Amino acid sequence: MRPGLSATHIVGASLIASHLASALSPCTEIDDSYDFVIVGGGQAGLVLGGRLSEDKNHTVLVLESGGNGDEYRKRIDTPAYSYFDSLWTTPLNWDFYTVAQPNADDREINWPRGKVLGGLHKCHILKNKQQKINRYIGSSAINGLYMTRPGEDEVNAWKEMLGDMDGADNWSWDSFYAALKKSETFTPPTDDVVDEAGIVWNASHHGTDGPIHTTYPDYTFPEVGDWLTSLQSMGIDTSANMYGGENLGADVSTSCINPSNWTRSYSRSGYLDPLPDRGNYDVLANAHVTRLVFDNATSSDKKTASAVEYTTDSGSTKMTVKVKKEVILAGGTIGSPAVLLYSGVGPKDVLSEAGVGLVSELPGVGQHLQDHLSATVKWSTNVDTAGSIFYDGDKDKNNPKFLTYIDSAVAYVDAKTIYGSEVDEYKSKFLASIDQYVPKTTYDDGVVAGYKAICNTTASKIFNSPTGQIEILFMNSDANGDIGITAALQHPLSHGRIYINSSNPMDFPVIDPNYFDNPADSEILLAGIKLARQVGETSPMSKSLTNETSPGSIVQSDDDWVAWLRKEASTEFHPSSSCAMLPEEQGGVVDANLRVYGLANVRVADASIIPISLSTHLMSSTYGVAEQASDIIRQYYNLPSEPEPAFSGSSSTASSSAATAKKSGTAKSNGSPAGNGGAALSLVWISLVLVSVHAVVGFGLYI
Template sequence: MRVQPSLSALGTCIAVAVSFVDALTPRSQINSSYDFVIVGGGQAGLVLGCRLSQTTNFTVLVLEAGSNGDEYRERIDTPAYSYYDSLWTTPLNWAYNTVPQPNAHDRQISWPRGKTLGGSSAINGLYLTRPGKDEINAWKDMLGDMDGANNWSWDPFYAAMKKSETFTPPSDAIAQEANITWDALTHGTHGPIHVSYPGYIFPQVGQWIESLENMGIASSNEMYGGDNWGAEVSTSTINPTNWTRSYSRTGYLDPLLDQGNYDVLVDAYVTRILFNSSSPSDNLTANAVEYTTDGGKTKLTVNITKEVILSAGSVGSPSILLYSGVGPKDVLSSAGVDLVSELPGVGQHLQDHFSATVKWGTSDVTSGSIYYDNGSDKNQTLYLSYIDSAIAYVNATAMYGSTLDELQKNISSSIDRYAPNTTYDSGVIAGYKAICNTTATIILNSGVGQIEILFMNSDANGDIGITAALQHPYSHGRIYINSSNPMDYPVIDPNYLANPSDYEILREGLKLARRLGETQPFNSTLTKETSPGLGVQTDDEWLDWLRGQAGTEFHPSSSCAMLPQHQGGVVDANLRVYGLANVRVADASVIPISLSTHLMASTYGLAEQASNIILASYNNASTTVPHFSTSPTTTPSSNISNSSNGTKPTGSSDGNQSVSVWSVWAALTTVAAHIAVFHFLF
């Protein structure tokens, strides 16, 4: 495995390294073709790269638009820095924004997404929760008798999620203070991703579950085994051997042994997929991927002998299809992109969790007050392992009781009225109705959470917050493009609160959050409610406040939905894009229905399952078992670098060559040791 950098991206790193080594290894280019080209070196892409490259007669290339992230490695590795030294202000964030949302006071809402090796798993809040069994089985049922549908039922998906995980219980002291219980049988034991709990805790965390139980919301030991309801202290992607973030790079890339068949290019921005013009129009064959390493000035290509796998996320994957000419014909025509394959569902069915936070002052010490007031623990490793993890998933029965039937009738009657008006295709409308009807019947009447509530202890002014987040929106949006230049960002329109049912459920979730803040023992140290304040009481007052304050919970999905094509689906149950012979999508964009969970565990499980499906389709391949180190530090046996040349399109001029820079890495390690700036997890 090689991770290749461009000379321009290495910049000063090489200059510094040269002083520590006598000579660099020879310049070289990446291969002109690979069996598999994976677009996106984020959470899902690195899982796929790892698993496919273990088949020794496959060649695999991952193209990642962002950097390797090493300049910010200490901030990535330190859990608490996800709050206090956020990577959202760095180039490791795509820094998307939505279009103005008419039901949210016309605000453009920030959508941070990870742009580095590891993707959003490198910059997120580390929550590792799982969806409910009923949700996953509903996903499978929406596929009908489609070939491969059973891969997306609960049992195989559960196994795939566990495969990614190595679970470590909390210490006795943390378990006692935080009131943590768990069932080890629902967790994985030998996976690449470390899953555990912080090494530092606050009394309010222990009060969380008791207070919810006093409100009639019980705790559950089986939230990781398919019963996704009730209160818990969630696991987090923390490596408890050194209290660092465990993410897809540290789990699925860094520990791999070099078998010579796996390359990873960073700073390689994919612009489009190229197709064989002689292939059938209803079954086009991709023969190359076009990318750039210099902001679009030079276009490079790498050829494909088997498949392209899009793992660029819920924003990136539909965008690349659209810029490749695959999508709704009206969107492509307006953007000035030639239609290659009409597929109306690309970018449609977008769903996201919408959330807002009730806050109080407190007389107690909080994580935020320690950090911002320069408390004595501020720089302690154990303190810096603390992240918020007390949550609850509250189902509709607990929220509405005897009035649930009335809510369900209101939602069902609203579905036709609030179907999207942004598509010419009746199939997309049919898919919207199928998703919403499944949500309003099977999921609403199940134990699956409709609202997630989360404890927030890290506010800069020392406030305590309780966030309420809508889990199953009936308002669906879309991703589209309005330019033919693939360097331009796509347009993101989540269409928040378009269906009033979403506001109704989220409002009740916020009232629940307020009630929790008034319940013993959690309220024992809370003082004045600071947001929204007790001036907000009526439904209209809640609505106005919500429209001005709510934002994303950072869980977009479904923009390349796995649905039948006649329902606006983009991929089938084997993840193949309709109308394309050898292009798959494997990331959260294919999940057809919003899940009541943080999406990290589901995305790992999806990528593991995608790997199984792809490998099964080439069942004569020779596969080795990957070696994963469970030690806190792992030195990769491969060279790591940035972007490299592929094959230039006809008429292109020569561009940069890449360097093989294992010697640079050795030098940089020496530099780091001398100046003690970065903490490397190698």
């Protein structure tokens, strides 16, 4: 374990971590056992590790398949590089593909997912340049930085599906909303951006002292303001309440950006880098978990995980670390079910065909997979775009403000806006379709029952509620300078699955989202893509668009649109629900306390547990799940009521110019962010000096 850092050092850690990466002292050993072993050091895993380690009387280990990512730190930290110097082309991307999708022109569709440690903290690191296969990592370090939130109606529908299950109240809107805000420190936009983009917000809906910083880019385009005006002309009003549970209307999304230095704020910079070392928390990078090891005892129906097996050399050598209390899976929608399956927990037929011995039969593992499917209409334009500035070498290309720009103008459109007076007819039609498109499974009593429960809840309680069924997004970062408007289906009635076809845990799991299996999905997305075209044809947005380049005017009829969607639609990168929180008799994998059915000490805590596809980008919700999971676990073990705080939003607050920006376009902010940015920055400079002194005199510094 490493010596602790003073509070002064911690203040400047997020700014200087990348510059001092070489000061990290690699280690090659971890302890034999830990109270909590967390599988996955991505978005959710580092939240769990940070929060659980706040209690000094427990030891915590995070096992992460990927490396630390320091060689790509500038590309991770620079918001605009998520487009222009994308990490998707690097080894930090798993580069998964689905199996051929029969209803999408038999395409194998790319599913990029992040493959990098969310952070590196006084940790043991096993370096192995020959390792080629890493897996099961969240994507907060490489994604598009959107921090949208789900709606109150859909979260409460999730809670209602749990019935009277113990712990169900943890997943009501009120509880989940508190967890979402707990993770966040919000800073309003700067005056210039407000004036140009017309951004509105309600500060009371945001957190003020969480590890993840959210704000708006410090650079924008007039077309973002045109976006909001055009949508208003179409009857889609601008909303300042999108973060308070009203997931309806047009908005400019907050992004996970720290305005004190305009860098990406993510699980590493928020939940790992600032931590003092209390001697009870380790992170092991390049450690790929191969399976959970269970006790052979037969005295209980529930199996107990006694150890976690992992490899640092692509499977040639296997090692184990013992578990004193619990294993927590945080590998995401692909990784968490895969670990269970390779451990012998899952559908009996899948395990038998893959050659994996059955430990605990749990039919729902990998089932109920849902994903947002999207497509984009594109136009050439007569204005500067983010893409043309960057790729044509405009003078703003290296402007620090420009490099904060993120495409974040969005709108969530409900079924009533889409279908008008016919909304109830469409609801009835979609409800009637559910029984025809049940998943391909031998578990009719469980998995199919769960599918019907999810879809009936989606169609009967969410479809005609004031909740987005289609997301519309403005995009101007295309490499050839085009402007795109994307439509994305938010509540698919087609469900797929994650499974394995091999007993080798180094093999990728099989991904089958089953896109467009239920024709209702293509019908709803058809309505959405027509809306996308309509936005582009509505003034003032239309004044900037000169010619539709894709699909072009040749596509007009519904049949033409659907054929085009089957060729072009792809993932919006929001898979969920493969370890669904549902009753076991409905193919559930975890209960409301996140415990895996049939296992005594294994939980799952990531986006895979959300049973209903939410109308939002999943990053904020995943932070909420992990925060809520941390509270559940700590309360279960009766940990101290007043643990030492691990995080403080004031340790890296926004600059004073951003923090004092109160103007909110057409609406006034109802509050202001906490913290004194100017004082924080002064302390940062002090800490930089102190760090330099320590480096000169040879004191160890571990970030």
